[in-house]
Amino acid sequence: MLPIIPLLAVISNLQVATPVIIKTTELELEFTARSANQMASFYEARGFPKTMLSILKQQCFITVGITNTSNKKIWLELSNWTFSSAGKPLKREHRDYWKNRWQNMNIPLSKQSTFRWTLIPETLDYLPGEREGGNIILPFTKDAITLEATFATGENKQGKTITINTDKIFCAQDAP
Numbered sequence: 001m002l003p004i005i006p007l008l009a010v011i012s013n014l015q016v017a018t019p020v021i022i023k024t025t026e027l028e029l030e031f032t033a034r035s036a037n038q039m040a041s042f043y044e045a046r047g048f049p050k051t052m053l054s055i056l057k058q059q060c061f062i063t064v065g066i067t068n069t070s071n072k073k074i075w076l077e078l079s080n081w082t083f084s085s086a087g088k089p090l091k092r093e094h095r096d097y098w099k100n101r102w103q104n105m106n107i108p109l110s111k112q113s114t115f116r117w118t119l120i121p122e123t124l125d126y127l128p129g130e131r132e133g134g135n136i137i138l139p140f141t142k143d144a145i146t147l148e149a150t151f152a153t154g155e156n157k158q159g160k161t162i163t164i165n166t167d168k169i170f171c172a173q174d175a176p
Contacts, residue, residue: 033172
């Protein structure tokens with residue numbers, strides 16, 4: 001019975017975030033905010049050093065799931081996504097930024113690799129029926145986050161462009 005008590009204490013401190021779900025005839029996107037404690041617990045359980053955890057606890061993590069519900073190839077290119085909050089641009093750092101930051105801090109390669117696989121790819125083609133996802137990391141804000149995301153379609157990106165807009169994304173906050 002004793003091993004269950006610490007686990008219950010951790011679960012009770014996690015904030016449940018309601019996902020933002022956007023459906024079109026071609027795509028389904030799901031955005032779920034993760035709190036600093038949720039992400040720190042995840043990474044700490046995988047042996048991440050405290051220096052890395054302290055940086056990650058200051059960020060806004062949004063887990064994104066994308067499903068291609070069409071009969072054509074859809075292209076994710078995060079460079080075609082823009083974020084803003086309170087009328088100001090919100091910069092999402094490229095995964096190379098994080099790689100360089102961890103290398104400059106001499107973070108072990110195994111931890112860098114684990115971190116990298118938790119991020120959504122910068123570019124990915126989604127075949128019909130395919131679902132993939134990962135985390136997006138933004139600077140923390142208490143204001144709503146606006147996203148405009150565009151997706152190319154077709155085998156060679158020659159099809160119509162799909163544009164998604166939402167202003168319903170928020171960073172999760174840990175319970176006081």
